[in-house]
Amino acid sequence: MNDPSKHPTFFTKVPVKGAATSADDPVPPKTGNALPPQPTAAYVPRCVLLDTEAKVVSSILRERPPGRKWRYHPKCVHWRSAGAANNWAYGYHRHGATMMATIEKSVQFQVDQCGAAFGGFVVLHSLAGGTGSGLAGSYITEQLRATYPAATIINQVIWPFAQGEVIVQNYNLVLTLAKLTQTSNAVLVLFNDHLHRICQSRLAIASPSFADLNRIVAHLLARLLPHNLVPPAAGFPLITAYYGPQIPAAAVPFTTLTWSGVLNPLMQMARTHTPTDEGLPWDVRDAADPRACVWNGATVVLCGRGRGDAADGARAFRGLGGKVRVVGAREVESAAGEPDKWAAVVGPTSALAAPLARGACKTARAHVPGPARFRHQYARFGAARTDAFAGSDWCCC
Amino acid sequence: MPQSLVIQVGQCGNQIGSRFWEQALAEHSQTNRKAIYDESMATFFQNIERRGKRRAAVPVGDGTGQIKGLEARGLMIDMEEGVINAMDGSPLRELFTPDQILTATSGSGNNWAVGHHHYGVQYGDHLRDMIRKQAEACDALQSVFLIHSLGGGTGSGLGTRIAAFLADELPDVYRFATVVAPSPQHDDVVTSPYNAVLALRHLAEHADAVVPVENQALMDICAHAGVTDPKADTKPFGAMNQIVAQLMLNMTASMRFPGSLNVDINEITMNLVPFPALKYLLASMSPVAVRPAAGAPAASVRVDRRVDQMFTEAFQPEAQLIKCNPRTSVYVACAAMARGALQVSDLRRNIDRIQKQLQFVWWNQEGWKTGLCHVPPATTTESLLTLSNNTCIAQSFAGIKTRFMKLYTRKANMHHYTEYMEKAEFTDALASLNSVIAEYRQVERDPGPQDVEDDDWEAWARAQVRGRVGSGMNGV
Ligand SMILES: Nc1nc2c(ncn2[C@@H]2O[C@H](COP(=O)(O)OP(=O)(O)OP(=O)(O)O)[C@@H](O)[C@H]2O)c(=O)[nH]1
Ligand SMILES: Nc1nc2c(ncn2[C@@H]2O[C@H](COP(=O)(O)OP(=O)(O)OP(=O)(O)O)[C@@H](O)[C@H]2O)c(=O)[nH]1
Ligand SMILES: [Mg+2]
Ligand SMILES: [Mg+2]
Numbered sequence: 100m101n102d103p104s105k106h107p108t109f110f111t112k113v114p115v116k117g118a119a120t121s122a123d124d125p126v127p128p129k130t131g132n133a134l135p136p137q138p139t140a141a142y143v144p145r146c147v148l149l150d151t152e153a154k155v156v157s158s159i160l161r162e163r164p165p166g167r168k169w170r171y172h173p174k175c176v177h178w179r180s181a182g183a184a185n186n187w188a189y190g191y192h193r194h195g196a197t198m199m200a201t202i203e204k205s206v207q208f209q210v211d212q213c214g215a216a217f218g219g220f221v222v223l224h225s226l227a228g229g230t231g232s233g234l235a236g237s238y239i240t241e242q243l244r245a246t247y248p249a250a251t252i253i254n255q256v257i258w259p260f261a262q263g264e265v266i267v268q269n270y271n272l273v274l275t276l277a278k279l280t281q282t283s284n285a286v287l288v289l290f291n292d293h294l295h296r297i298c299q300s301r302l303a304i305a306s307p308s309f310a311d312l313n314r315i316v317a318h319l320l321a322r323l324l325p326h327n328l329v330p331p332a333a334g335f336p337l338i339t340a341y342y343g344p345q346i347p348a349a350a351v352p353f354t355t356l357t358w359s360g361v362l363n364p365l366m367q368m369a370r371t372h373t374p375t376d377e378g379l380p381w382d383v384r385d386a387a388d389p390r391a392c393v394w395n396g397a398t399v400v401l402c403g404r405g406r407g408d409a410a411d412g413a414r415a416f417r418g419l420g421g422k423v424r425v426v427g428a429r430e431v432e433s434a435a436g437e438p439d440k441w442a443a444v445v446g447p448t449s450a451l452a453a454p455l456a457r458g459a460c461k462t463a464r465a466h467v468p469g470p471a472r473f474r475h476q477y478a479r480f481g482a483a484r485t486d487a488f489a490g491s492d493w494c495c496c
Numbered sequence: 497m498p499q500s501l502v503i504q505v506g507q508c509g510n511q512i513g514s515r516f517w518e519q520a521l522a523e524h525s526q527t528n529r530k531a532i533y534d535e536s537m538a539t540f541f542q543n544i545e546r547r548g549k550r551r552a553a554v555p556v557g558d559g560t561g562q563i564k565g566l567e568a569r570g571l572m573i574d575m576e577e578g579v580i581n582a583m584d585g586s587p588l589r590e591l592f593t594p595d596q597i598l599t600a601t602s603g604s605g606n607n608w609a610v611g612h613h614h615y616g617v618q619y620g621d622h623l624r625d626m627i628r629k630q631a632e633a634c635d636a637l638q639s640v641f642l643i644h645s646l647g648g649g650t651g652s653g654l655g656t657r658i659a660a661f662l663a664d665e666l667p668d669v670y671r672f673a674t675v676v677a678p679s680p681q682h683d684d685v686v687t688s689p690y691n692a693v694l695a696l697r698h699l700a701e702h703a704d705a706v707v708p709v710e711n712q713a714l715m716d717i718c719a720h721a722g723v724t725d726p727k728a729d730t731k732p733f734g735a736m737n738q739i740v741a742q743l744m745l746n747m748t749a750s751m752r753f754p755g756s757l758n759v760d761i762n763e764i765t766m767n768l769v770p771f772p773a774l775k776y777l778l779a780s781m782s783p784v785a786v787r788p789a790a791g792a793p794a795a796s797v798r799v800d801r802r803v804d805q806m807f808t809e810a811f812q813p814e815a816q817l818i819k820c821n822p823r824t825s826v827y828v829a830c831a832a833m834a835r836g837a838l839q840v841s842d843l844r845r846n847i848d849r850i851q852k853q854l855q856f857v858w859w860n861q862e863g864w865k866t867g868l869c870h871v872p873p874a875t876t877t878e879s880l881l882t883l884s885n886n887t888c889i890a891q892s893f894a895g896i897k898t899r900f901m902k903l904y905t906r907k908a909n910m911h912h913y914t915e916y917m918e919k920a921e922f923t924d925a926l927a928s929l930n931s932v933i934a935e936y937r938q939v940e941r942d943p944g945p946q947d948v949e950d951d952d953w954e955a956w957a958r959a960q961v962r963g964r965v966g967s968g969m970n971g972v
Contacts, residue, residue: 181638182760
């Protein structure tokens with residue numbers, strides 16, 4: 100999205116001190132909110148950046164890709180130096196109140212910029228660390244819900260790799276999801292394992308980096324967010340998404356796509372919880388198959404030419420279960436170098452049960468029977484086992 | 497960015513500390529060629545401008561200011577003068593002002609009780625002042641690293657006293673102790689088992705995490721790399737200390753430099769210490785660069801091969817900084833912290849591979865914490881540090897205990913200690929060590945719940961959630 104003027108959903112134009120649009124203006128300061136002078140009108144994304152440590156946001160602020168015609172509002176970037184130690188309790192109890200006080204004005208500013216068109220918030224965070232889970236997913240989301248009761252809140256959450264990342268990730272994710280079921284309208288779960296697999300097996304990236312994974316997430320979000328993603332049933336806001344086609348950019352000019360070629364595998368991916376169209380279990384034919392995922396309604400998002408044919412193909416998604424809506428991607432057209440047909444399906448599915456069960460059951464296992472492992476780490480920041488984990492009984496422990 | 501203090505105590509602590517500061521400067525000057533005082537530099541250093549007698553700390557500000565003069569965030573403490581005086585005239589000595597140094601003249605004579613009780617009391621208030629002063633010079637002090645040996649008198653005795661002062665003065669600041677444990681063979685200090693056991697009890701109480709290293713392991717690594725001391729009967733302390741210094745730099749790299757998967761120092765304790773008593777972290781590194789280019793595979797080897805080799809080596813018994821074999825014991829948790837141009841998929845590939853070769857405790861089967869820091873160490877293109885909480889540490893502790901008992905049952909040298917402390921301190925310290933050994937052994941032997949299969953848990957939980965989606969559907 101290099102041209103912000105075409106995307107009013109995501110950008111606003113405001114006078115910003117020190118905001119400039121060219122790539123050659125001075126590098127912004129690395130700490131605090133000190134600003135160079137001279138207000139100029141500039142496009143800023145409708146967003147607030149937040150972390151409990153400095154390294155990530157300050158390197159984001161220093162990014163100046165050529166051709167970008169917008170920049171972050173310097174007053175909407177906030178950080179601390181302590182970090183949250185991969186500890187939900189540290190993020191929630193220690194950073195929550197003070198950080199909220201800091202970002203309140205930025206949030207209000209962005210809401211004001213939206214005027215009557217304000218619809219709600221999208222909170223982007225991971226589930227495994229301490230900041231995304233405890234601060235953003237739990238505390239901030241709770242406060243936004245309290246302050247803006249009518250707003251739609253969507254949390255886009257990154258599910259950790261199953262293996263080898265953050266040891267206490269299951270604690271953090273269970274604590275966060277327990278909160279989110281109370282506060283969020285839709286929790287869009289994207290799995291790092293899936294993103295990694297898409298990169299390696301479909302996008303021909305031998306050694307995917309987080310930047311590669313994030314490109315997929317960003318692309319997907321830009322196309323999904325303009326639509327209503329809130330699932331119909333209250334009490335289970337978790338949704339996930341599958342998309343296709345997945346083609347390396349270099350191969351796009353040599354690929355001819357048909358809507359059935361895009362939609363048939365997508366349907367099967369959704370039915371069998373498979374992130375790519377590689378190795379799909381085609382023998383799972385209908386919802387009656389015990390291996391098939393149960394869906395409670397879905398939204399099919401189509402983007403590209405020949406949507407009439409597409410809508411025909413999309414009807415097959417009714418087989419997933421629940422009410423199925425088919426919508427076109429209004430905001431984004433396929434850019435040069437992107438496939439001319441693209442589709443995604445998003446909604447609440449029982450596929451989320453397995454990883455959730457894994458997370459929850461790992462946590463449960465660590466608690467019963469025997470002593471509460473890692474308890475002293477959470478207790479250090481004010482989360483006694485009972486109060487912190489009490490809300491998580493909905494998922495099993 | 498948060499800051500850290502380094503407190504080096506006794507001969508061993510100060511000798512390792514010297515290497516640490518030397519290598520820290522080398523590492524930062526390599527990435528920071530314009531000599532800017534930035535956040536990363538501010539972790540371990542203050543920027544001081546001097547005009548005549550006036551001394552002023554220059555803050556990081558917008559991160560573009562020049563380095564005026566660097567001062568270490570740390571303290572040098574020894575109860576004799578020799579080691580610290582030997583640094584006079586060296587550039588390192590410039591990093592410390594007189595109020596960061598405390599020396600006495602007679603040493604602790606390899607007697608823990610002298611360091612802990614005699615000097616601990618005599619210099620207690622003074623040390624607390626020194627600590628407070630260093631803490632006040634930080635705007636976000638997060639951790640303190642103590643470096644000392646366990647075998648002598650000053651490091652083990654006064655060093656552990658300082659750990660208690662830190663807990664008292666700076667309760668929210670994480671306390672890491674990098675300690676050199678005496679080797680079972682040819683250790684030069686007769687009373688080292690006493691000193692080690694007495695010191696370990698206080699570390700158990702006051703440290704958030706302890707990274708013990710053994711001189712025997714360091715010597716073997718050096719010998720393997722072809723580094724020996726010219727005087728054949730002495731230890732090559734220079735190279736050995738370089739390894740320990742490198743360990744500390746690798747441990748803190750991710751907090752000082754950018755990376756795609758940062759590991760802050762407080763994440764180490766969070767992920768690796770599931771119970772307060774199980775806080776001993778076994779370290780290993782690959783490649784071990786004890787002299788330029790030693791141990792580093794040729795740059796011509798493909799990066800992914802180099803990376804895979806690095807992971808394989810770091811999990812070999814020979815790479816561990818304690819003489820032990822973690823592969824035949826149980827992992828409670830393991831951190832793999834990489835530096836250099838690695839990607840998340842390099843971690844995935846290697847952890848999937850290595851996980852199969854290791855045995856993890858039943859309740860932490862996927863007990864991995866990983867990190868990626870983009871800035872490599874000064875001497876190699878990439879490196880891997882592993883920190884594992886492994887039950888094999890109980891064997892090392894049991895070895896120390898056996899040697900302790902040999903002296904203790906004969907009451908050897910005991911009167912030198914009881915001159916400064918109650919005899920009961922021996923029994924208390926022994927009880928503390930016994931309980932650490934017992935806790936690790938219990939974890940090692942714990943077979944896990946026999947009644948519930950892993951699959952049962954999952955099936956049960958899945959049914960719960962399926963029920964949720966299903967019942968939601970009834971509503972539409
Ligand atoms: N897709 C994707 N996942 C990421 C990225 N960075 C971190 N993760 C994942 O996020 C989890 C770690 O959480 P972080 O977001 O780094 O933690 P945090 O919210 O900053 O919390 P603390 O660092 O503990 O204060 C792991 O599951 C990582 O795989 C990224 O850029 N992209
Ligand atoms: N790795 C390493 N070990 C050392 C070094 N210096 C001493 N040691 C070991 O440390 C133990 C002796 O402790 P020292 O640090 O010399 O003693 P101290 O803390 O100065 O205490 P006193 O001399 O008794 O006042 C022995 O086990 C030595 O092998 C060193 O530079 N490097
Ligand atoms: Mg973080
Ligand atoms: Mg000495």
